[in-house]
Amino acid sequence: MGSATIFFWLQLPNVTKSYRTALTITGIVTLIATYHYIRIFNSWSEAFTVASKDGGDYAVQLTGAPFNDGYRYVDWLLTVPLLLIELILVMKLPREETVSLSWKLGLASALMVALGYPGEIQEDLAVRWFWWCLSMIPFCYVVFTLAVGLNEATSKQPSPAAASLASAARYLTVLSWCTYPFVYMVKSVGLAGPAATMYEQVGYSLADVLAKAVFGVLIWAIAAEKSAVEGSGKLLPN
């Protein structure tokens, strides 16, 4: 995440001014994630210890300190609306559409994260499913708006390369977003204990790398391609 941040910011001079805000925000998303993953790492390390009992095999033991998954939700509350805004900005829609889409998708996605948290910290399966369902309402709205909106935007890109990148961004968005509700369900279907916690953390971490760093590389590639096409158009009007 940290390396991705530096990559995006070092690429700022290589894209035209129109795409620098999108690329700046892309780097901010992975920076916020870097910070929270350090907190998650430390909380995880404090919650578990690996020790050899009486010279036998190494085993993982609880230290008694709780692992705090709240860092992940605070991270999402900040990064998910920003992720959507970076995608809207790189599409370079008309100004009013940019502003209205940013507000609608930004607020809906923040609501989605906020509604997921009360269920995440619950053991009661019925309560977990209740919050999962509530959270899925803004989730479906955002994913549907993106899938439809990006389909339209794809056809308006200035070059075939930019169109194919925009189409890749669309598929990656749907794929990475849909991972989260499934990972959330790991514990809701009755799996419990260390294995469930491990699957959940690995699943969220993989989905985060896809949705933030890999998605960011696509945003950069779209910005670089459109900068090149629009830049050359300026120098050599056809």
Next chain:
Amino acid sequence: MGSATIFFWLQLPNVTKSYRTALTITGIVTLIATYHYIRIFNSWSEAFTVASKDGGDYAVQLTGAPFNDGYRYVDWLLTVPLLLIELILVMKLPREETVSLSWKLGLASALMVALGYPGEIQEDLAVRWFWWCLSMIPFCYVVFTLAVGLNEATSKQPSPAAASLASAARYLTVLSWCTYPFVYMVKSVGLAGPAATMYEQVGYSLADVLAKAVFGVLIWAIAAEKSAVEGSGKLLPN
């Protein structure tokens, strides 16, 4: 590794735009390595202690905390594909070739690292050799593709100096890459205990410095030479 990162990034304004992405990634590789070597250092320090028993000679003792070699494999999973991409980018091949080579070599090298890990954390020699053999399949594919591809690319470099640097990058790649399977074998041939662990760690660390920092200096030298040749070509069209 950290100093190499700073060197590469401070050199960014000294190369032309075409080579900045290659040099940015070169610095990211050594940055990721810096981070993981700090983790490896801390894990090593926590696993061993040097103490004097009853006022006698100092001796190394186990603390009970396990030394975690996983950091090395996570490092390789990220840096090895990036290393190959920096080499492909600095060669400035046609766009389609760059994209297809980056995908093929990137995925093959990630697979190579992933197949090596299950054997690395094993004591059973037969199982170690099994994963070593599996991992050698993508290894041979990558090294062979590089040796052949770099041979072709060398002849297409814009100046004798650039060609001799590209040829040096080729030899360094083959030399540093071939170090890893031999170091992996240290434990597979039956060596065990502290001496084997030490040889393995020293071997991997030396190979990493060659494959990341020294190799990165060559990438920078190629980028600088080609920037100078191509830049002067623009000013003095021939």
